[in-house]
Amino acid sequence: MVFILKPNVPKEKIDKFITEWEQKGFSTIYSVGTEHTAICLIGNTIAVDLDHVVQTNDIIDFGKRITEQFKAVNRTVHEDDTIVKVGDVSIGEGFFPVIAGPCSVETHEQVLEIARSVKQSGAKILRGGAFKPRSSPYAFQGKQVEGLDMLRLAKKETGLPIVSEIMNQTQVDLFDDVDMVQIGARNMQNYDLLKVVGKLKKPVLLKRGLANTIEELLMSAEYIVSSGNNNVILCERGIRTFETYTRNTLDLSAIAVIKQKSHLPVIVDPSHAAGIRSLVPPLAKAALAVGADGLMIEAHNNPAKALCDGAQSLDLEQFGELMSELKVRAEIEKKIF
Ligand code: PEP
Ligand code: MN
Numbered sequence: 001m002v003f004i005l006k007p008n009v010p011k012e013k014i015d016k017f018i019t020e021w022e023q024k025g026f027s028t029i030y031s032v033g034t035e036h037t038a039i040c041l042i043g044n045t046i047a048v049d050l051d052h053v054v055q056t057n058d059i060i061d062f063g064k065r066i067t068e069q070f071k072a073v074n075r076t077v078h079e080d081d082t083i084v085k086v087g088d089v090s091i092g093e094g095f096f097p098v099i100a101g102p103c104s105v106e107t108h109e110q111v112l113e114i115a116r117s118v119k120q121s122g123a124k125i126l127r128g129g130a131f132k133p134r135s136s137p138y139a140f141q142g143k144q145v146e147g148l149d150m151l152r153l154a155k156k157e158t159g160l161p162i163v164s165e166i167m168n169q170t171q172v173d174l175f176d177d178v179d180m181v182q183i184g185a186r187n188m189q190n191y192d193l194l195k196v197v198g199k200l201k202k203p204v205l206l207k208r209g210l211a212n213t214i215e216e217l218l219m220s221a222e223y224i225v226s227s228g229n230n231n232v233i234l235c236e237r238g239i240r241t242f243e244t245y246t247r248n249t250l251d252l253s254a255i256a257v258i259k260q261k262s263h264l265p266v267i268v269d270p271s272h273a274a275g276i277r278s279l280v281p282p283l284a285k286a287a288l289a290v291g292a293d294g295l296m297i298e299a300h301n302n303p304a305k306a307l308c309d310g311a312q313s314l315d316l317e318q319f320g321e322l323m324s325e326l327k328v329r330a331e332i333e334k335k336i337f
Helices: 011-025 050-056 108-120 146-160 169-177 191-197 214-226 251-260 270-274 277-290 316-330
Strands: 001-007 027-032 038-044 061-066 084-086 090-091 098-101 124-126 162-164 180-183 204-207 232-236 266-268 297-300
Touching: 001 270, 011 027, 011 038, 011 232, 038 266, 061 204, 084 232, 090 098, 090 180, 090 266, 098 108, 098 191, 108 124, 108 297, 108 316, 146 162, 146 169, 180 191, 191 214, 204 214, 214 232, 214 251, 232 251, 232 270, 251 277, 266 297, 270 277, 270 297, 277 297
Parallel strands: 098 124, 098 297, 124 162, 162 180, 180 204, 204 232, 232 266
Antiparallel strands: 001 038, 001 061, 027 038, 084 090
16 A cells, blocks of 8 residues: 655654554555655555545545555556666666676686677676576586686776676675676575575666566565665566577567566566577667667677577677667667667
């Protein structure tokens, strides 16, 4: 249940209202937007008489029930778009930053060459997996701690903020100077991990699970935000369907749905959706057109030799060409690229 307050209500009255409800066992979300201020009650509100609350509290303009299970990430509670800062890069309405880099960090030279080149082409954040969640235990598992060191060095040399995947909650300290932690598709419903990253002060890139609904994605984001971390960026990376010509099926409608239902920014990863290099540019352009807030693209200096996901990685020249094409389109969409 959410209550929209009248304009210019004194803070003491707001605090009193919140305390009253918390004493009754509810938790609350207090949200200040440009248009209005809202207080959301979390708990069993079935027995709460909404009209009575509105009539007996002169600070309230109107109230409504929120039918969705997600509250803190719900646009009804927070009507303005959330803008998340990763280093000095903004992600959210009005911006269209591109995150790029290899699937996995392999060597210092590799990640540095890629970082310099994608930066030159206009990428704003460097990606690179150090801990890799692989379907086969025999496949390359990533350079692990050493990989994170390589990524940090690339950050130091290029100034690009970095994002890398955290696999479990014991790794939190390793990610100290990583600018954004990524929760991979396979971990989207690892609730213990979600609660732990919810206690961090840094942004979280939450990828949609291989077979998860949009509602489940938003509920996972709710875990993070309700634990205290509002800096969540959602990522559509394709879902599993009956189709075999692509690695996954990119659900572009998810972007439009999420934009309506939630205030959180949502980006698209066309690389893991497509699984095939030649499909990445058209899907990236479609993501921009449908209203995504950015992209995450795999790019490699030598895709044929990549230790992971070479088939879907653009080479550095292809990445540069795609960036030029996206730049023109971002201008039409009036996005800061
Ligand atoms: C990745 O981005 O490196 C990755 C493993 O992606 P996903 O979790 O979407 O499969
Ligand atoms: Mn990959």
